[in-house]
Amino acid sequence: MLSFEQVSTIISQAIPFFSGIILLILLINLFILLLNLATFVRLRSQDVADDNDQVPLVSVLIPARNEEANIEACIRSLLQQQYGNLEIIVLDDQSSDQTAAIVKHLITKLPDQQSPILRLIQGKPLPEDWIGKNFACQQLAKQAGGKYILFTDADTIHQPGMVRAMIQHMQKLQVQLLSAQPEQIQRSLGEQLIVPLLNFTILTLLPIPLIRLRREPSLATGNGQLLCFERSAYQAIGGHSTVKGKILEDVLLARTMKAAGYRMAYADAFELTQCRMYHSFAEVWSGFSKNLFAFYNYSLPFALVALVLNLLLFVVPPFLLLACAVHGSSAGTILPVLTITLLPLIMRMLLALRFTRSNKGWVVILGLLHPISIILECVILLNSIRWHYRKSGAVWKGRYYPA
Template sequence: MIRRLAGRTSGAVTRALRNDRGVLIYLAAVGANTAWNLRRTPVLDGGARPAAWRPAVAVLVPARNEERGIGRCVRSLLAQEWEALRVIVLDDGSTDRTADILARLQQEDGRLTVLRGSPLPDGWLGKPWACAQLAEAAADAELLVFADADTWHAPGMVAAVAAAMERERLDLLSVVPRQELGGAWERWTVPLIPWALMTHLSPAGAQRFGLAFAAGAVGQVLAFRREAYGRLGGHAAVRSAAAEDVAFARLATRAGLRWRVASGREVSACRMYRGRSEALAGLEKNLFPAMGGRTVPYVLAWAWLLRAFTWPALALVIGAAAGRRRAAAAGGAELVLGAATWLAVARKFGLPLRLAAEGPLVAAAGAFAAVRSLAAWRGGRAEWKGRRLAG
């Protein structure tokens, strides 16, 4: 029976991979979902100010071995145009110059509070534990804004976040910064995050229909009303989640809270990784858990993504060279539909427009990183910044 079931599944996958009509229908559906999500994704305005809401804000930054960017990040936060503001950074056991840089910044500006992280408890991953400590230190804040240490911000970022949350009565806001991309491997990996969020998850569907499985967020800038953060259980509720941002979006959906993903291209920027090795290591950490952590669906999903977004470019070239007009036309149509999603996402989030042409390469690079992620997590070797995540 198991063999028959496996055979039928394999046959169904094979037929699906060969079926251009099915791929075209799928790409049209992805395009519709992308358009709906992007329509529901505001772009934060650096000049916006709340009409009446003036919450006490704490900007909270977990930092582990962030000597390259922590100075720029903290200075940009201390320059925010917001009166009731605290900036708190937690040095999470850094072994580079992060602690020294933070000590110097604290001497320069007394508004900065620097904490030293406590040892990691059993059952916790590093970032959720660091954020939980930061939230506890900001008990008097009405608005908690968690910002990654590799981000930097325009002076109106906090005000823009508060204005958006006031206008839409939001409990949670995920802000996707403009991604600074240094080279080909960064360009072919980092944009997968906002692209997948808009194309294959559905923040709009999650909010409209309460579909928690479709919810997703980006944690580079994540803002909570204090009451909502407590209602969700704080970071203790996502203590073991490698993709804690996605976990929070799904918790918020189940709890019936109001939340939104916004483009922060005008108010925030981020340089996630530098070069091929860092980019692949970052996706290795995130891809498998972010896609549910189940091996068979994960493998089938990436096989399908390669078929839908990489194969059409090859089919177009091969079909044209061999005089197979129908195959070339199908490949061309699939290529255009896939490129349209990249173009739309790139425009919304301030990514390079050339990604519309490079989509097949991005899918191929993503699949390569996906294999590494699967091997690392299944083999108990997943780690980040010297900390083991699995095994």
């Protein structure tokens, strides 16, 4: 039987090796993040309005289900766009609240020259094999007349130059799909701990420049809050019917576009669009539980490997550092452990500084709680897996989503 001294020696020898492997992975993550922060194109607002004879028609499409708290602000922001050739179509997706009434009221209050811009259509009953939002978007696209179709969510608010910047960027890059990342508004502690992990995951794992430069479908991502297609390309891939039963339709549509040979780009719309996806930890729990296992394509081995890696990379190092301090390890042992503990915190803080408009100090402080965020994400992933295998599903905006 090994003595305490022998066990301590083995642990002391294993820690540098373990730390070295984690350090290598984290340095790769840091390199990808720094590359993305340096090259992530920030779309900017323009003050000059477009002549409607000089620009293509853009159809802005908004699926709306039980959005009475958000829909008016969203539509008003779109009506103020500095773009001269625009139509806005809202689909009331079987809402049980005042969503449709609010849109109708806005239409009646519009000046004569603006009234043709805004339309409301009633959504059809949801077929069994469709996800609600996907069916709503497919119906909207059939009503659109624009050369470009821009899907956005009802809980978004847009600056006047948003549409103009999106179309100009698409034309400049000659892409058929542009998706962009809005500013994510987070007010409750639950939101502030969990929602930034979306940015953290994408920007530390996926080199954003390769989305445009490479044609592999795996090098694609999308954000349904801002998803702009050339309509001809959208129709050529079958639109939302190709992902009709999929929860992560935005990412899968982006991959489908690339697989069909079309080009896409991903941009930073921090200055153009704001969105608050969730309003409490309970909503974060439900929303992430609905989506997280789907992110891993419902592959249990893939999801569990990702869970273990997240724990090893972001949760174990602080505890390992504490153990080294208590054990009185040498500086040569503590230094690599300290490095792998600090690197994720530095990455989280860099993201907080880039993608936060106010209260930067508080958000940076929250970055120190990154291990807690990861633990919560892992628990949510386990819950998402549980929902899937127990077929319990999720209820979101009054509609049941089977797992």
